[in-house]
Amino acid sequence: MKNIWVIFRKETLDSIRDTRSWMTGLFSAMFGPIMLGVLLVLLGSSTQDDLNNHLTLPVQGSEHAPGLIQFLTSQDVIIVPAPADFETAVKLGDVDVVLVIPEEFGGEFSSNKSATVQLVLDSSRQSTVIVVLRIQTLLEGYSSYIGKLRLIVRGVSPEVIEAIAIEEIDTATPQSQAMLLISMLPYFIIFVIFTGASPIIIDITAGERERKSLEPLLINPVPHKIFVVGKLLSAFPFSMASLALTLISFGMIFNIVPLEKFLGIQISLNVITLIEIFLLCLPVVFLASAIQMLVASFTRTTKEAGTYLPFIALIPSLPGLLLAFFSVKSNLWLMLIPTFGQQLLINQMMRQEPISILYIVVTVLATILVATIFTWLAILLYERENILFR
Amino acid sequence: MIKVEQLSKSFGKIRAVQDVSFSALDGQITGLLGPNGAGKSTTLRMIYTLLKPDSGVAYIDEIDISQFPIEARSRIGVLSDAQGVYDRLTTRENIRYFGQLQGMNDQDLENRMDELLIMLDMMSIADRRAKGFSTGERLKVAIARAIVHNPNNILLDEPTNGLDVKSTRTMREFIRKLRDDGKCIVLTSHIMQEVAALCDKIIIISNGAVAAQGTPDEILNKTRKDNLEDAFIEIIGSEEGLA
Numbered sequence: 096m097k098n099i100w101v102i103f104r105k106e107t108l109d110s111i112r113d114t115r116s117w118m119t120g121l122f123s124a125m126f127g128p129i130m131l132g133v134l135l136v137l138l139g140s141s142t143q144d145d146l147n148n149h150l151t152l153p154v155q156g157s158e159h160a161p162g163l164i165q166f167l168t169s170q171d172v173i174i175v176p177a178p179a180d181f182e183t184a185v186k187l188g189d190v191d192v193v194l195v196i197p198e199e200f201g202g203e204f205s206s207n208k209s210a211t212v213q214l215v216l217d218s219s220r221q222s223t224v225i226v227v228l229r230i231q232t233l234l235e236g237y238s239s240y241i242g243k244l245r246l247i248v249r250g251v252s253p254e255v256i257e258a259i260a261i262e263e264i265d266t267a268t269p270q271s272q273a274m275l276l277i278s279m280l281p282y283f284i285i286f287v288i289f290t291g292a293s294p295i296i297i298d299i300t301a302g303e304r305e306r307k308s309l310e311p312l313l314i315n316p317v318p319h320k321i322f323v324v325g326k327l328l329s330a331f332p333f334s335m336a337s338l339a340l341t342l343i344s345f346g347m348i349f350n351i352v353p354l355e356k357f358l359g360i361q362i363s364l365n366v367i368t369l370i371e372i373f374l375l376c377l378p379v380v381f382l383a384s385a386i387q388m389l390v391a392s393f394t395r396t397t398k399e400a401g402t403y404l405p406f407i408a409l410i411p412s413l414p415g416l417l418l419a420f421f422s423v424k425s426n427l428w429l430m431l432i433p434t435f436g437q438q439l440l441i442n443q444m445m446r447q448e449p450i451s452i453l454y455i456v457v458t459v460l461a462t463i464l465v466a467t468i469f470t471w472l473a474i475l476l477y478e479r480e481n482i483l484f485r
Numbered sequence: 486m487i488k489v490e491q492l493s494k495s496f497g498k499i500r501a502v503q504d505v506s507f508s509a510l511d512g513q514i515t516g517l518l519g520p521n522g523a524g525k526s527t528t529l530r531m532i533y534t535l536l537k538p539d540s541g542v543a544y545i546d547e548i549d550i551s552q553f554p555i556e557a558r559s560r561i562g563v564l565s566d567a568q569g570v571y572d573r574l575t576t577r578e579n580i581r582y583f584g585q586l587q588g589m590n591d592q593d594l595e596n597r598m599d600e601l602l603i604m605l606d607m608m609s610i611a612d613r614r615a616k617g618f619s620t621g622e623r624l625k626v627a628i629a630r631a632i633v634h635n636p637n638n639i640l641l642d643e644p645t646n647g648l649d650v651k652s653t654r655t656m657r658e659f660i661r662k663l664r665d666d667g668k669c670i671v672l673t674s675h676i677m678q679e680v681a682a683l684c685d686k687i688i689i690i691s692n693g694a695v696a697a698q699g700t701p702d703e704i705l706n707k708t709r710k711d712n713l714e715d716a717f718i719e720i721i722g723s724e725e726g727l728a
Contacts (some may be wrong), residue, residue, distance in 0.1 A: 101585040112573040308569030315586040316559035479537050
C-alpha cells in the first residue's frame, strides 16, 4: 500500500510539472461545451429570426391581385416591390423569394378558373426553406379559403372536397426538441474522460520506456503489479479534472446562454444534476485509464501510443453518437455496456426523468468489472520480461 | 556475495547464455569480460531478476533469486545500461523516489542522500531539475539512486561506456572505494584495459559460455603470456568486439 502511494505521488508530481501535457488535456475538455454552446446560440438565433420577424415579400405585379395582397398584409406580411431583375436577385441570394402575379390573374380569378401565380425561389438554398414554406402555406391558405367560399356560394359543403382532414398533434415538447441537439452532451462527457487521461498515461508507460528509466525502476524490490496500480491511479486526478471542467463548462453554458428565450426550453443542468453525472462517471475514469494503460504499455514509443489512444477514445463514444440520431430506450441489458449505460443515464438525468437505482448499480458494476479485467491484463503484461527487452 | 550456477538463457533459437557459473566475493571486484553480444548483459539481467533463467540458479547473499526475487532485489544496487533519470524531478527527488521504493524510512533516507551528494560531489545540483544535466551529472544521479539503500552487492553494466577520461577516472575510483568498503561488485566490460586495471577476479565470456576465470595472475599463468591483453585474445580466439 505504501509503495502504491509512493508511486502515485511521484507520477502525479511528475505529470503536474509537465504543464504542456495536461493543459492540452484540459483545453480539449473545454472544446466540446464551447462548440455545443455556439451551435445552440446559432440555431436559436436563426430559428427565432425566422419565426418572430415580420415576413417581407417582394411582389411583382401586386396591382393585379388586391384581394390576395390584402390577405397577405393581414397575415403580417410586408409587401415590397420586387427588384427589376428579380431572377438574378434570387440567384444571388439578395432576396429569398419573389412572388410574381401575372396580368391575367384578375381575369382568371373572376372567371372562376385556377389563377396562376409564380414563386421564384432557389431550392438549393437551405436558409430560405422556412421563408418559402411560410409563403406557400399562406398562398395555399388563401387558395383554400377562396375555394371554400365559392363552394358555399353554390350551396355545397366545403367538407366535400376535404376527403381527409389532417390534424397534427405534435408530442415533442420544446424541451425534447432541443434535447435532440443536447443529446450530443453524453458523447462529449465520455470522450473527455478518455482524452483527459491519455497524455498522462502515454507519459508514464511508453514515455518511461522511451526515457530508459523503466528498467532501473523495475529493479526496485517492489512487485511489478504495484507499479501498474500506482501508475494507473496517478492518471485518475487528471481524467477527473477534465470531467469536472467539462461538466462545469456545460453547466455554465446552459445557464448563461438564454436557451429559454432562444428555443423556448429550460435545460435542467443544475449543480445537483452535475454532481450526479460526475459521480456516475467515476467508474468510467477507471475504465478509460485502464484500457489506455493496457494499450500504451504495448507500444514502444510515445509517438506510437499517441496514434493509438485517440481511437480508443472514439470507440466507447460511438454508441453515444447513435443516441444522438436514434431514440434509444433504456433497458437493463444496455446498462451492461460500459460507457453506453452511463450515456443513457446522463440523458435521463438531464431530462429530469426518474432513474432506476438498479440501472445505476448494474452500469457501475459492469464498468468496474471490465476496467478490472483491463487492469489485470496490464499487470500480466508488466510481469512478463519482454515488457523491457523486445 | 553472488553465486551463479549453470545459468542458461535462450531467445528463440539464439542461445545467449549457456551454463555460466562463477562466484563473486565480498570486498572484491569481479569483471565479466567479453566481446559485444557475448552474453554479459543477459547474465547480469538474470542476476537482477528482470530475466528469468531457462535453467540454473543464482544466489545473492545465499538467497535464491528465483524463489525470492523481491528479497534478492533489495540486496543489490544496479547501474544498468538504461540510466534514464526523471527530467522533471530534482536530483534529490530522483534519489528519494528509489529510496522510498527500497522501503527506507524518511530519516535514514535523508541522511543517506546527504552522504551520497557529498560522496559524489553533486551538492551543487541537488535541488535542480535533471532536465539539462550533462552526461556526467546524469550518471551521478543514476549511481546515487542505485545504491541509495546501501546494498551489499553492486552490479554495473558497462559502467564507463560513453564517459570522457575525467568521468572514467572518477568512476573507477568510486568503484574501488565501494570495494574497499567491503561490497561485492560485479561489472561487465568489453574493454580489456578496464578489466585489467580494476578487477580482482576476471570471468571471460565468449559466445555465451565461460571461457576462463580466475585472478589476473591465474589467467597469465594459464595462457603463459606476459600481459593480460594477449592472454584475453588467446582465450577468446579473436580481437573482434573487444577494446
